Amino acid sequence: MKITGSTALVTGANRGIGLAIARALLAAGAAKVYAGARDPKSVTDDRLTAVKLDVTSEDDIAAAAELASDVDIVVNNAGVSGPEAQLLTGSLDVARAVMETNVFGPWRITRAFAPILAANGGGALVNVLSAGSWAAMSAAPAYTASKAAEWSLTNAFRLGLAKQGTLVVGVHSGFVDTDLSSKVRATKISAEDLADQVVRALAEDRAEVLADDFTVATRRALADGVEAMQAITPFAG
Template identity: 55%
Template sequence: MEIEGSVALVTGANRGIGRAFTHALLARGAAKVYAGVRNPDDFEAPGLEPLRLDVTDPDQIAAAAMTASDATIVINNAGIQAGPDLLEGSLEGARKELEVNYLGTWAVSRAFAPVLAANGGGALVNMLSVASWRANNRFPGYAASKAAQWSITNALRMGLREQGTMVIGVHVGYVDTDATVEVDAPKVEAAEVAAQTMDAISRDELEVLVDETARRVRAALSGPLELLYPTA
């Protein structure tokens, strides 16, 4: 679909990948970009329309769908990493990860599905991860939430097909943001994630494998378990 002239909503738009998505949309000619943030009073960004949106709050989601009733592109980017270690710590953080990463994506998608349908179908983009496919014993709750998010992405792709909505899943390894400052591993720039996602929207591509890590892990899904979880 055409990005030029489109109206987009990005959740979790205040920083990192979300902010990069908003910049990329404006650069590609989007007519309007709603920036979904928890505290719009504290958010300033030229060219963007701040929108109060906590993806765990049903009332805010419903209000956002009414305000952004002209949206033709919805990007579910809001996400958190808050869970405990595998064998220690409260599970409350893992519950929050599921609430935001999985149920938040599902709730926003539900609310905006009729909006997209009314505006010709459009595109629904979900920011996923290689963690959708490969468990992580350091961040088990986060990986589980992203796996659930991938599953609902695929369900939405099937469920929204008849209304003409393209559902895109974006997968990547570590991205250079505030959340990965302490991670000692190769990282992709947030702007690169956004750029490849814009290309996918323009080309009607349903899956984005941003980096070599995403491509390698995706390919390993069809192989023996040892490819995903090498023991040496």
């Protein structure tokens, strides 16, 4: 799709990958980028148009859809990792909250913005997923389960929005150097690198981004069976 002159909304755009994607869209010629944030004051780049948008809030989403009715690119980026949710013990409340943000958030946003994308010519929907969509981690079960669910939902959106001509892009990456992965010691790519890959995929009408070697290997191992998947899974145990 043509990025020059486009109008985009990015959720969770006050920091991390969301901010990098918002800036990369501007650099590629987007005319306007709405930066969704739980606290609009946390959007400090004045080239961005801050919008109050907690993706778990129906009211915020409805207000954002009214305000940003000119968008032709929607990026579901906001996400949480919920490190407190343990596999075998403890409350499942954190896991539910992770699902609320990472799965039901993008679902709600997409429902609200699908008619807007349709009215504006089809446009594009980008979902920021993870290599964790495929590689489960026992130390982050809520997170990887949420990304697997969000991947499935992304595929459902691709089918459901095909008729209106919306390009649906699933973005998968291993670790990215942001607050979310700050406690992880592992190879990371930069948020700016990932953002550039997202913008390239949009410009080339590609439905999937596999951002790093780990993600490419994970995707391949998926076809080779569970033993192959387990062999490459980080932090198994």
